[in-house]
Amino acid sequence: MVTGTVVLSSLAIALAIGLVLCSRYMAQSEDSVVDEVERILPRIQCAQCGYPGCRPYAAAIVAESAPLNLCPPGGEDTVRRLARFLGRDAAHLASPAAVAGVxxxxxxxxxxxxxxxxxxxxxxxxxxxxxxxxxxxxxxxxxxxxxxxxxxxxxxxxxxxxxxxxxxxxxx
Amino acid sequence: MSTGTPIARGLLPERLIIPMDQQAGPAAVPVVEVGQRVRKGEMIGRPGGLRSAGVHASASGTIGAIREGPVPTVNGLTTSLCVHLQTDGRDEQAPSEGWPRERDARIDAICNAGIVGLGGAVFSTAEKLRDDAECDLLILNGAECEPYISCDDMLMREHPLEVVRGALAMMDLTGAESTVFAVERDKPDALRAVREAAAQLGDTRIEFARVPTVYPAGGERQLVELLTGREVPSGSYPPAAGCICQNVGTAFALDRFMRRGEPLTSRIVTVTGNGVAHPANVEVPIGTPIGDLIHFCGGYRGDVTRLILGGNMMGYALPGDDLPITKAGNCIVAAHADEIRESTGEWPCIRCGDCADVCPPRLLPQQLLRAATVRDFDQLDSLGLNDCIECGCCDIACPSQIALTERFRQAKQAWAVVSQRAAMADLATRRHRRKLARLAAQTEDIHRQQDDLIAAIGSEDSRAMIEAAVARASRRRGESDTAH
Amino acid sequence: MRFELKPPPHALPTTSVPKVMRHVIYALAPAAFAHVWFFGWGICINALIATAAALGAEALMLRVRSRPVKPALLDGTATVTAVLLAFAIPPLAPWWVPVIGAVSAIVLAKHLYGGLGSNLFNPAMVGYAVLLISFPVEMTYWLPPRGAELGHSPVGAWDSLRFAVTGSLPQALAVDAVTQATPLDLVREGLTSMQTLAEVQAGPLFGGMGGRGWDWVNSLIAVGGLYLLFRGIIRWHIPVSMLAAIVVLAAVFHTIDASRFASASFHLFSGASLLGAFFIATDPVSAATTNRGRLIYGAGIGILVYAIRTWGGYPDGVAFAVLLMNATVPLLDRYTRPRIYGRPR
Amino acid sequence: MTELVVIIFSAALVNNFVLVQFLGLCPFLGATCKLEGALGMGLATGLVLTLASAFSYLVERFVLIPLDVTYLRLVSFIVVIGAAVQFTELVLSRAFPLLHKVLGIYIPLIASNCAVLGVALLNSNASRSLAAAIFYGAGAALGFGIVLVLLSSLRERLEGEDVPAPFRGSAITLVTAGILSLAFFGFNGFSRL
The missing domain is CATH 3.30.70.20 (Alpha-Beta Plaits)
Known part of the structure; x- marks a missing residue:
């Protein structure tokens, strides 16, 4: 019984150390995805999605803190293309009134x-x-x-x- | 049908509608007023900028009116400023200046004479000749652009000498080393006539090529590939492949202008279709209403359901016959219901690929159709929608009888709108970023100023500044007390 | 004078879907007659039942989706699917075998995807695969060809109709005595029980290249196929690449070990290779649409057919080979596009 | 050598993990919205599979058996697979951020993918040699990847079709997957090489 727990914990610790080493030296690059999402949006900076511009909304989408259907000028077409690009379900366009400060x-x-x-x-x-x-x-x-x-x-x-x-x- | 009789001449309607916008470039600018009397060949519109061309009176008469009107152009019906000429039948010829000496003056003269490509694209001939890209080959396009059209064939048979002389003049202007006359295999006597004319002129630089009569052999891109094996790069014109294509009609017009100083005032039009009493090739003054032309050919026969400007494949239907014949009009088809296509899109696409077999630029119409239905513009771009020459072959080959060419036209328009909006969006993004950067810089300046002030507090000169300010304030208050 | 405004081109189209499908049925006719001559009226009964079921299913689906029913029934696509299915079903088959095959082909493989032109898989083969896997017993009731003396009278037209409806034969004939495996089955059993090919092929059923009755039926199918080729209904790419793959593989393995691998001509003229090459694989909707894609598609089917026949668990793998290659068609369409005029790649 | 080729061929096609043994169905249906996503998923799972089958073999051979704690096999395999998945997620999020975002939740889900654990357990049951185990994992990954790519390309082509309303989305995907497994029936009975 004791050997079992020792074996398992040592195995887990060894693997954990390996992972930490790997994550240290790899560089992190996140914004290429935000660029892609921003290019899909109509980018007329109308802020009707509740975000001060298209880039902040794109960043929110990529960070999954905003749904895909807040962009009235983009219409259903943009919602569908965003869903296709991110592999998520395309909900219907939120009616503009439902969006804060529009x-x-x-x-x-x-x-x-x-x-x-x-x-x-x-x-x-x-x-x-x-x-x-x-x-x-x-x-x-x-x-x-x-x-x-x-x-x-x-x-x-x-x-x-x-x-x-x-x-x-x-x-x- | 229409090659039996020689070219019919002498058509002179009493009313001419000569549009200013007759060429691929910008419209011409009228230089005449209402009521003015003009002679045949007199300039009534000067070229309106680069790639434009002059417009001339096709007959002598008085100007009835100058107003906007519907005009059939290369890609459909548009409105253009038209000069309405009331002909007086005297057919007086306006005097003409001579053929200028050096090359640039000649090219300008060609442009002013209103000579444009008569193959159907009406691109300004002067512009083509002026373009001094290294073109080693001049191709004379004697191949008809569509099966039933025979105006080029008849022209070569009746005026071979003028056509060859025009071709030689073009060779000198462009500096091309050799010229190829492309004539379709099923027009032996036209080829014989042109060959004899070339022998008569004793010029050896001209070769002759018998081209298979497969639609669309008349298309310049297909002709360049057929004759030289080179391909015109996507999105550009034949000079990029080292060749210049000119229609035989353009050569004839150039020769007529060179020798007799006559600008382009008439062109040969094939009038055919079951709905015309006597189908024929007619030399038509530019601006003749189509109704008069049909009347000249014996009028309508049976109930004509569709009037097509151009051939059966690329020509488009006209709403009425009061529209004028322009420099681009090479054929008029008056069709009965049974000889033209009625319904479209009977069955869904079964992906059989017959359309891909007949597509001249080797596209995949079945995949283009699917991408157009899904509005996937990136896919349309990689499938080469812009290379589609809208020749209509795929519609004819399609067992499901889908109107493919029309779907591709609509897809091109939708794509143009989308890419234009994308360009505006790019501009908006750049401007928005620049504004944010400017605002950030401004707030940064304000912060720096505040920091400087904060840093300045406590130093000697700051105390002196404060006392000076207090003194100024009290003096001001003193004056205001005495003022009340 | 007012004229109608219609977009170009105005020339009359040269062909139509019903015309294409009609030519396919004409091409199948000679082979059907040979089939009747050798194996009795079974195939005609199956064809009629399957066509009726297919048209019924199509009409039902179109009515449910409130689509125009009449043009779809007249375009002959469901009929062609049903006839091809009938060719794949044994002549002696209870009535519900062609019905289930046709219904699953039309409903499952075609209308669930959106009707004509939308199906990803070949409907006839989906129907056949469903039957082969769900009713393995009924799918082995093949009949001996005429002329093979097997000690009992061949099954007459009325007998097969009786069997189709009631599932029983007149007392004189017992189902097992009458039915006979196809040459391909015999070769499979023989080879697995370590008989050499020569011994197996000495049996009464073999004669000619693909088996006594089968070589006639298959050669007439080839004639029908060539008719379609010259009429321009199908292109040469799929049949040639598929048959070439089968012949090459068969020849190579035959030379390696003549006693264990059948000859190329046997593979060509037995089972459904020719029917598959000319009629099934060339179904335009589920096949690749570019010429290079068709070559790869055909070769893939040929290789899979040979592999399944030689090492697989089923006697004839044409159905599975076609379905597997149907799955690769979207990839083939995307990556085998020809070079466009005036573009570098 | 032919022995290893047979292992790969049978693991990839004959008893394909997804369509014949019906393991790893959730990424099969979930991650195949787009071709790029499916390709990425296939590669990611392939990486995890090969790593897992190799490590699980080593762990069992040099740790569990000598210390006679073979009853810990299942748990240690899970730990190994978890580590392999974390490593893959790291590699993806660093080297291919776009793919990492498109696949999203499906990368950690590989840990719960029954095909991965299945390979590890099948390897240890059949007590194959190290090379055979790795090839079996690679074969399974190859089969998984092929089927994923096929289904995603089929689904992308289905987007333009007018599928009846009740069948749109995952219903037609399941029908397509069903017909695909019908096609893979052709491969059974192949192991008689």
Missing amino acids: AAVPASLDDIAVIDEDLCIGCNLCVRACPVDAIVGVHQMMHTVITDHCTGCALCLPPCPVDCISLTPRHA
Whole structure:
């Protein structure tokens, strides 16, 4: 009986030492997976998934602390591709309302923000809110949106005090 | 059907609709106003930038109107600015400048004369000749792009001398060492005519190749591989394989411009199909409404259900016959219901691979179809969707009668949208990262300033700074007390 | 004048699925007649029962999935599956054998995957494999060929119909006395009991290359196969690579040890090698779709058929060989793609 | 030498661990969503299998038998397999992070894979020599890998098909696996070489 326990414990300890040695010298590289997941997301930085950008959401997905279906602009297609890539089940897209802190207007690459120039008071709040610096304008002067850079993330709509920004289809 | 009679001429409709956007490049810019009187061959639109070409009046008359209208172009119906010309039947010829001396002036003249590839792609001929990539071979494409079209065949039979002279001029312009005339095997008399013309001109640099009449032998990529064994690299044009392809019609137009200074104002169009009384090849002024052309060929016969611009394989259906013939229109088919394909997609794909056997660029349409259904764009890329020349062979060979070519067209459009969005997403990511970096740098500056201030507290000059500030404040308060 | 707008191409298609399937059935006809001539009407009865069951199952599945039933029944794909199954079932078989085979082929192997064009495995072979493994006894009721004097009258058409329906034969004939193993079975038993090949093949059943009746049936199958080849219904890649694999392996092992390994011609003209090569392996849906893929697919089936026949537990391994290679088809499709025009690799 | 080849051939195909002996079914159904994942899983399990069969043989031969504690065979095998799995997970997470993320929970699950323990126990029952044991483990791994890759490629092809609603997902996978094992029936009776 005694020899049995001695044999087992020594065996276990020997193997444990081997594993510790192996884990010491191998380098850890994690972010290549986050890159891959981020590339699948639409990356319009709309923060409607509750994370401040697409990369934080991708990191949350890889760390398995966020479900795959929080991205409204990505739609069902992105959920399916994420599930396919990570080998997980594809749940249906969470309705935007269910996602914390979301703008009422769903973000989409097919739309762009348009500033009604004669209402704009130049308060510069939208410039700070825009994740991709697509709005230009000097303090107290009229601002406007650069159509090529705007991703339709609708983040500039809530902060505008005079509500002069609207989301319109890109190819009107 | 239409090679029995010689080329019919003399068609001159009273109304011409000449579109500005007739070439693969940007549209021409009109240089005439409404009501102005123009003579035949006078420029009514100058080239609108690189790869564009001039547009000329196909007959003398007065400009009725210049407005946007539907125009059949290479890849479907688009709207373009059109010059409506009311012809007066006097057929006055505008005077023309001579054939310039050196090479660049000649190429510009060709561009202004509106000479474009008449094989169907309407690529600006001047652009092709100007491109001085080392092309050792000039290929004259006498092979018809589709089975029923015979305009090139008739042209070679009736004007072999002009075609060969045009080819020689092209050789001089491009500096190609040799020229190959590709004529299909089932057109012996066209080949004989062109061979005699070459002998007559006594030029030995021209060779002749009899090409098997297998659709799509007329496609330039297939012709280059057939004649030279070289393959045009994916996504590029024949000059990348050292050859230049020119249609025999383009050579004829170049010769006519060289010798008689006439710009490209008319082209030969095959009118065929059971729905036409007398199928024939007609020399058609550019801008002739198709209705007039059909009327010139004896009008409709039986109930025509579909009017196709181009051949049965790649031509597309037109909504009405009031649309004009442009430089790209090489054939009109008026078809009855029984000779064209009605239903599509009767059965699911049984993966038989007949389509892969007939596919000229050697793709796998059955796997492309599956990838398109699943919208797997990476798979479509590796399967070579961009190399699909939409020739339609797979549709014909498919026992399940699936509209494969149409599915691939839709897949290409969907893919274009997806890749465009991916590009925008990349841009957004870069801009977002740059913004985060800028914000981080700003907060870092603020922190550094605060650290400096904290470090400065307690040193002598900081106490002096504080007292100076206190003094300034009290002085200010003193003035404000006296002011009230 | 208004005209209809339809996308190009406008030319008429040259063929259709029903036409293809009809040609396959024409190609099978001569072999069926030879089968009837040598082994009685059993195969026709089985074919009719199997076709009825197959069409019934297909109609049921399509109705359940609320899909149009009529075009699917008329395209002849279920019929071809049923006829191929009938060729693989012994002539003397109770009625429920072809029914279970056909139903499991159509429902299990075809409609569970989504109907025509979606099945991963060859439906006829799935049906046959189900039968072979679930009813081993009934699958050995093969009949002796006409002309082999075995001391009793051959089983007439009415007798086999009676057996199919009632499962009993007229008193004069006893099931075991009447039924006879196929040449392949005899070779297997003989070799395992250490008889040399020559002794085994001296028996009454052998004559010609693949066994008395079988060489006629198989050569007519080959004729049907060549008809399909010249009509362009099937390509040469699968039959040639499969038959070449069998012949080469058989010849090699035959020269090594003539007494223990059968000759190449015997393997070719016995069992289902020719039927497998021309009709079963070339089922387009479950076979590879690229030419190189087809060569590998055919060769794989040939090798497996020879291996199972020589060392395996079943007399004829065509069904298992086809199913195994069907499993590799997605890999073959992905890794044997031809070089595209204008692309380096 | 032919003896070893026969062992590999019979372990891989004739009595394939997954389709004939029905061992290791959970990764077989779980890890085959994608071809890359299945290939990785096959290799990872292969690594564990060969390591486990080698170590378990050594442990038994040089530790259990001399000290006459053979009743500890099962427990020590589990310890060996656990260590092998941890080692494999380390190798994967360091060298192939993408594969490690795609396989996720299925790598630690190899420890509970009955095929791995099965190999170790079968080896010791049949008291094979060290080389035979390792080849048997390698053969089992090869068979496991082949079947995994086949099923994953079949499943990827099924994605585009219009499978009836109740059968989508794991139901059609089970049907496919069933037909696959039907096909592997062709291999039984082969051991009469």
